Every structure is written in structure tokens, then in C-alpha cells.
Amino acid sequence: MARLLTKSCLWKGGSPASTVPVMLRGYSAGSSDTEYLHKSIVPTMHFQKSLPRLPIPKLEETIKRYLNAQRPLLDDDQFRKTEQLTHSFQNGVGKELHEELVQQDKQNKHTSYISGPWFDMYLCAREPIVLNFNPFMSFTPDPKPEYNDQLLRATNMTVSAMRFLKTMRAGYLEPEIFHLNPAKSDTQRFKNLIRFVPSSLSWYGAYMVNAYPLDMSQYFRLFNSTRIPKLNKDELVSHENGRHLLVLRKGHFYVFDVLDKDGNVVKASEIQAHLKYILSDSSPAPEFPLGYLTSEERNTWAILRQKLMDNGNQSALQKIDSAVFCLCLDDFPIRDRVHLSHNMLHGSGSNRWFDKSFSIIMAEDGTSAINFEHSWGDGVAVLRFQNEVFKDSTEHPAVSPQSSAAPVDSSKAVQKLTFNLDDALKAAVTDTKKKFDAAVGSLTIAAMEFKRGGKEFLKTQKLSPDAVSQLSFQMAFLRQYGQTTATYESCSTAAFKHGRTETIRPATIYTKRCSEAFVKNPSKHSAAELREMLNECSKYHGQLTKEAAMGQGFDRHLFALRYLAAGKGMSLPELYQDPAYARINHNVLSTSTLTSPAVQLGGFAPVVADGFGVGYGVHDDWIGCNVSAYPQRDVKQFVQCVHQSLEDIYKLLEEKPGKK
Structure with a gap:
């Protein structure tokens, strides 16, 4: 089924083209707080x-x-x-x-x-999630060509993503509303009135002016969330306390904090420095890239994951699972649209962790896309996130071509994850890679x-x-x-x-x-x-x-x-x-x-x-x-x-x- x-x-x-038009929102009037995209006067979950x-x-x-x-x-x-x-x-x-x-x-x-x-x-489906479930949506290139540089765009998107996270969790993200008559309902006057209507009645107030608030219950699974393989039925887990970003490059895993201990977004120049450090790592690709295992049949992956845990890899897996999201930096440019589709839908498999709620994948030329795991929700939350991140990172970029990375010691801030693999796990990675290559090759x-x-x-x-x-x-x-x-x-x-x-x-x-x-x-x-x-x-x-x-x-x-x-x-x-x-x-x-x-x-x-x-x-x-x-x-x-x-x-x- x-x-x-x-x-x-x-x-x-x-955001169904036939039923829900896409809206790109900007900053609210007078918002100058760099921690947030905007500050909606109507709370995010007001209509829920x-x-x-x-x-x-x-x-x-x-x-x-x-x-x-x-x-x-x-x-x-x-x-x-x-x-x-x-x-x-x-x-x-x-x-x-x-x-x-x-x-x-x-x-x-x-x-x-x-x-x-x-x-x-x-969650009970046992087929691999790659090709069978995970879709992709690619970002439009930045209208300013010089901003499509991989390091710049990755920094800007990461900062905008963190602003989205903070805006949403603070309840400042504008509620998602389908306006049938925007002249009446998509107005400051409507917002000023509806915010005083109790939550238990607020939907009816919107309905009176032909506005239809949409369900936002899936949004909390966007960040710090992962699908964990289990025998017969997988599990969705969220670790809202995670403050670090997971970065994949050439099959290596890195983590560093993008929120500080007070929950503020780390300075853009520091994020830029850490990403620059990762991009300069010249280590050869690992012989057994662990990311392939997330493309396995789910029961097989569940058994292998348990073996990984038993082999002393709990801490590294916990870092992956609890990361705010996954950023995959690919070390090649995109040739054409067909290459773009193949790369963002499945890629080589070595530089992905398909179980994360979503990954931003970015090629060397700044071409980027979201690949997302489908069980936790449909595209409502993902599309809203993509719209907001695109708008914020292109209209209010945190760093520019003239910006310098902060003079920080990234070797201390960035942790490269290491894994203990025995012969059975190495053989499993090799076997999974063969299956993956055969599937995507067809x-x-x-x-x-x-x-x-x-x-x-x-x-x-x-x-x-x-x-x-x-x-x-x-x-x-x-x-x-x-x-x-x-x-x-x-x-x-x-x-x-x-x-x-x-x-x-x-x-x-x-x-x-x-x-x-x-x-x-x-x-x-x-x-x-x-x-x-x-x-x-x-x-x-x-x-x-x-x-x-x-x-x-x-x-x-x-x-x-x-x-x-x-x-x-x-x-x-x-x-x-x-x-x-x-x-x-x-x-x-x-x-x-x-x-x-x-x-x-x-x-x-x-x-x-x-x-x-x-x-x-x-x-x-x-x-x-x-x-x-x-x-x-x-x-x-x-x-x-x-x-x-x-x-x-x-x-x-x-x-x-x-x-x-």
C-alpha cells in the first residue's frame, strides 16, 4: 500500500496549486531583529x-x-x-x-x-526510502550571480534556516492561511482584530472573511528530527535541545553549533569560517561511507544500526539524529537539469543521510535543493520553509562576497565524527552500495x-x-x-x-x-x-x-x-x-x-x-x-x-x- x-x-x-496559492512573506513592518525572519502579531499556532x-x-x-x-x-x-x-x-x-x-x-x-x-x-513500509519516498525540490538560483558561490550560499541559507527555526519556536512565524479574498483578510486590520479572538474561536473569525487557516501540526518535525529504523515499524524522534548543524562532505560527517548556549544564532561570520574549514578538508573520501546504510531496506538497516550502536557509535549517531538539519556539500557543479534531478533525488549515496527530516544539498556552483524524508509530513511545512529561506537568504543575506570569515579556530569548534566499523559492518556498507548503485542506475x-x-x-x-x-x-x-x-x-x-x-x-x-x-x-x-x-x-x-x-x-x-x-x-x-x-x-x-x-x-x-x-x-x-x-x-x-x-x-x- x-x-x-x-x-x-x-x-x-x-501547497496545492489548485487549492492553496504560494505566498512569500517578508519581514514585518519595523522588524530589525536579526534573530527572526519577522514577528507576526498573530501567534503561529493561533488557529490550530x-x-x-x-x-x-x-x-x-x-x-x-x-x-x-x-x-x-x-x-x-x-x-x-x-x-x-x-x-x-x-x-x-x-x-x-x-x-x-x-x-x-x-x-x-x-x-x-x-x-x-x-x-x-x-513507518511500517519496509522498502528503502530513497526513490520510494523521499522527493526533492530545488531552489531557484540566487538572482545575484555572485551570491551563488557555495560557501556564501551555504552560509546564508544556514543563517536563514536558523532564523526560521527561531521565528517558528517563538510563535512569531505568520500562520499559514489560504486567503480567498486577500483584500479583506490579508490585511493589517484583519491581523489586529483576529489576534484578540480566542484560539478556540479564531478559525471562525477567519472564515467570516473567506480566509482558511491551514494545519501547522507538522512544522515541529522540521528541525532536530530523524526517522530511526526499527524492526517492522520505524520511529520518528525529535531532540529539540540540539544546537548543532550536521554537515556532510565527501562522505565525512562534521558537526558544529549554529545556536549558542542562550539559543541565539551563531554569528554568520563564524558559521562561514566553520563551513570554509570543512570545505578545505583534503582528507580522502572514507572507504566505507556510512550514509549508504540509510538507503537500505528498513529491517536490514534496523539490524545494522543496532550493530553500529553495539560497536560504540552511539555518540556519533546521537549527534546525527539530534542535529538541527543536514547540509550536504557536494564537490562538483551541476551540468544540466537532468543531472540536477538525479543528484538531488539520490546522488551517489555516499554524501547523504536520507533519514533526516530534511537535507539541504548544495553543489559546488551553489545549485541547491531540499531532499526530505516523507513520513513525518507532507510538503506544507517544507515548502513554507523553502519559500522563507529563499526570500530571506536572497533579500537579507547575512554574508556577502565582501565578507570575511571570522578569525576563529574552527578546528576546535568543528567536530569530525568518526565511526568504529567491524568487518561485518564494512561488508554491509559495500553490499548496500551495490544495491543502491543498481537501483539508481535503472x-x-x-x-x-x-x-x-x-x-x-x-x-x-x-x-x-x-x-x-x-x-x-x-x-x-x-x-x-x-x-x-x-x-x-x-x-x-x-x-x-x-x-x-x-x-x-x-x-x-x-x-x-x-x-x-x-x-x-x-x-x-x-x-x-x-x-x-x-x-x-x-x-x-x-x-x-x-x-x-x-x-x-x-x-x-x-x-x-x-x-x-x-x-x-x-x-x-x-x-x-x-x-x-x-x-x-x-x-x-x-x-x-x-x-x-x-x-x-x-x-x-x-x-x-x-x-x-x-x-x-x-x-x-x-x-x-x-x-x-x-x-x-x-x-x-x-x-x-x-x-x-x-x-x-x-x-x-x-x-x-x-x-x-
Whole structure:
């Protein structure tokens, strides 16, 4: 289940383009305190208490939506069988499970019905987290070229990251709010009023002016947090007292304090000096780089980690686990976007610690990205962090090309971690490296940029930009493989307390009909008919997106009912044994979108061996996608087919009405 359901929780989960616009906030008026990004007069967690609870959809609605999503994937006989199974589930065991789920939910008002099962799904998954779970989002380069120097940018980002940590922990970070009417709610007047509304009622005050505060419960796991491998189920740990940064370079591990004993950010010139010292270390790379072990199958890694502990490495591992975050300094420049994607998604494995909640990876030329472990949260917190760090480090850099590193003795301040490895552990590192190299060596990535137009043009045509992008993937797959396939698009449910994500199912009867018209029989249809099909796709996709954002999809509900049945030791209900259920959850097209001024591009691996991992963005005047695949699929041909599909759609839209 884990691999089938989770991979693209990031992109729309981060800040769904269709439901939550990305906001880059700056300093609050009059803030001159260098310790903080800003000082919001509305406390960070002001709305958390009164957030609405994630609704459990009505069972009959879930079944109806499930059948609608199955219709384009099944022939008539298959569909009839699935229809019978769903209706007997709805009237029998499904009804009992649903009633029990509703009762459980009523007894756990502090959380959402999906939160516990979702954590379990991630933490119980035994596959390696590299490629299967961890995604990446790369930073846009600093607009001032001279600031893209590795030492400068690493120093500035580290200082900005610490300002973010301090702002958040002090409760000064502006709450995350989705403003439907910013003129009314994203104002000083609103902030002055809402801060006096008690936390237990504050959400309702925001709702009155069409503002929707988002869940921020995941934010505390951003810093000082790590996923620890354990047999059968991993554990998330946070050590909020950790004051040091973990730096990896050439497979070596270094730590130094970035917060002093009073909790203040260490001087930027000192951080610069320590990073300069690390960059000047000419020691050869270790023969057995320990970072590879974090890419192992989780039970294997759990056993190896215990061996590391027994071998006297507890102190070094504790330093890694409790570090504020991980900074990976790579000693080579980035060649192109495909190289960027490979490096930030997996790299060589020797200079990474994939278990940390997130790592900032920075190449020699200052190209940087965040790679994050996915179990603790979705992209909501990560994207906010990335936006704030980008804005702060580019607009208020702590050091400049003219700055000098502080005259401090970094050899005393920086500790290089050493590890005791016996022959069995050395052999394990060598073995893991082979597996890692084989896995990442089988991944291909291709990027596509369609420059004929983007969001602005599509809006003049009254079409949803996201719907058009998703249609282009359906058309591309049909063009390449002659069929419609199971497709996953992730959408955040952060508008609810402890919401995670819901699935939008973009393969619909409308996209199937439209794709076949464009790809198989374009001459059969008039321009007006094709336009009408585009309108239908757009309208229905908009409805699915809205339903998902409001917690009214079907995937999470069915997942929770299955989880409940398993927890009770029941035999698996027939609905879940239906080959059609397995097929719709075998997400050949796993897609996710994100656009933000701070993000250059992002990506993730496919969730199934014969799938595509599609990260995409619709910009004002262009559309781009970054697609990954394993050998069973031809990724280069797929992105060409996507480009061709967009060409076909735009050609039609640019024609004068009335033309055949």
C-alpha cells in the first residue's frame, strides 16, 4: 500500500496549486531583529485549536466516486463485476466498518481519522526510502550571480534556516492561511482584530472573511528530527535541545553549533569560517561511507544500526539524529537539469543521510535543493520553509562576497565524527552500495518545457491550467501506449486539523473521450466539439479538485476502512480483493504539481516499476514537467508525447472560432 499511495503527496500536498496559492512573506513592518525572519502579531499556532476536523465522507458518496474513477479503466464486464462488489460492500461489511470508523473518530476529536493510519503506512513500509519516498525540490538560483558561490550560499541559507527555526519556536512565524479574498483578510486590520479572538474561536473569525487557516501540526518535525529504523515499524524522534548543524562532505560527517548556549544564532561570520574549514578538508573520501546504510531496506538497516550502536557509535549517531538539519556539500557543479534531478533525488549515496527530516544539498556552483524524508509530513511545512529561506537568504543575506570569515579556530569548534566499523559492518556498507548503485542506475529522468503559453492564456480560454496539464498526460500515455491508465494526483487537506492529503483521480470518462478524439480521430470532430470536450474535462477536474481539498475524495476513506478491518483481524473484504482495486491503486502515472518563485523544479521516482513519476508546474507563460521512469517505460518518448499533446490543445485553442 505504501508505495501505491504515497509518492506524490509532496507537490499538491506542499501547497496545492489548485487549492492553496504560494505566498512569500517578508519581514514585518519595523522588524530589525536579526534573530527572526519577522514577528507576526498573530501567534503561529493561533488557529490550530479551532481548525475544523477532516470529514469522513458518506459511504454511498465514496462508492459513487470510486465507481466514477473506475469507469474509464475497465471494460463493461469488469465494471459490472466491480459495481456488484462495491454495492455488496456498501450494504454489508463496509457499512459496519464505516459506522465503527465514525464512532472511533468521535472519540478522537484531537486529530483526524487518517492521521494515525497514514503515519503507520509510512513507518511500517519496509522498502528503502530513497526513490520510494523521499522527493526533492530545488531552489531557484540566487538572482545575484555572485551570491551563488557555495560557501556564501551555504552560509546564508544556514543563517536563514536558523532564523526560521527561531521565528517558528517563538510563535512569531505568520500562520499559514489560504486567503480567498486577500483584500479583506490579508490585511493589517484583519491581523489586529483576529489576534484578540480566542484560539478556540479564531478559525471562525477567519472564515467570516473567506480566509482558511491551514494545519501547522507538522512544522515541529522540521528541525532536530530523524526517522530511526526499527524492526517492522520505524520511529520518528525529535531532540529539540540540539544546537548543532550536521554537515556532510565527501562522505565525512562534521558537526558544529549554529545556536549558542542562550539559543541565539551563531554569528554568520563564524558559521562561514566553520563551513570554509570543512570545505578545505583534503582528507580522502572514507572507504566505507556510512550514509549508504540509510538507503537500505528498513529491517536490514534496523539490524545494522543496532550493530553500529553495539560497536560504540552511539555518540556519533546521537549527534546525527539530534542535529538541527543536514547540509550536504557536494564537490562538483551541476551540468544540466537532468543531472540536477538525479543528484538531488539520490546522488551517489555516499554524501547523504536520507533519514533526516530534511537535507539541504548544495553543489559546488551553489545549485541547491531540499531532499526530505516523507513520513513525518507532507510538503506544507517544507515548502513554507523553502519559500522563507529563499526570500530571506536572497533579500537579507547575512554574508556577502565582501565578507570575511571570522578569525576563529574552527578546528576546535568543528567536530569530525568518526565511526568504529567491524568487518561485518564494512561488508554491509559495500553490499548496500551495490544495491543502491543498481537501483539508481535503472532510473531515467527527462524534462520538458512547453513555451507556447501557460496559466495566463488558459485562463483567457476559461480552462483550468491544472486540468489541461493533466489532460496532456492522459493524451500522451494514450499516444504512447494506446490506453488509459490509473493516475494519481495529490491534493492537500491541510485546511483541516491533522489533514494529510487526498487523491484527485485525473483519468476520467471525460479525459478518455477527449484524449481519444485528439489522438485517434481528430478529423472526426469539429473544433467546436473538441472545445466542448476540453470544457467538460476542465469542469469535471475542477469538481474533483474541490472535493479532494474538502476531504471528499474516496481513496483515504477506503484506505481507512481497510486499515480498520486489518486492525480487527478480519479477512480482507472482497472489494479489496477485486483486481480492479489493485489496478486503480497501481498508479502508473503518479503526478504532482508545484509552482513557487523559490522552487526551480522538483521530482520523485515512479511509485511502481512500470510507472512514471511526473512533477510539473504551470507558470504564467509556459508549462514544464520533470518525469522519471524505470526501464519498463520510455521517459524521453513520454515527455515528447506530452509536448505534442499540449501543441494539439493550443493549436485548437488559438484557432478562430467557427473554423473546422
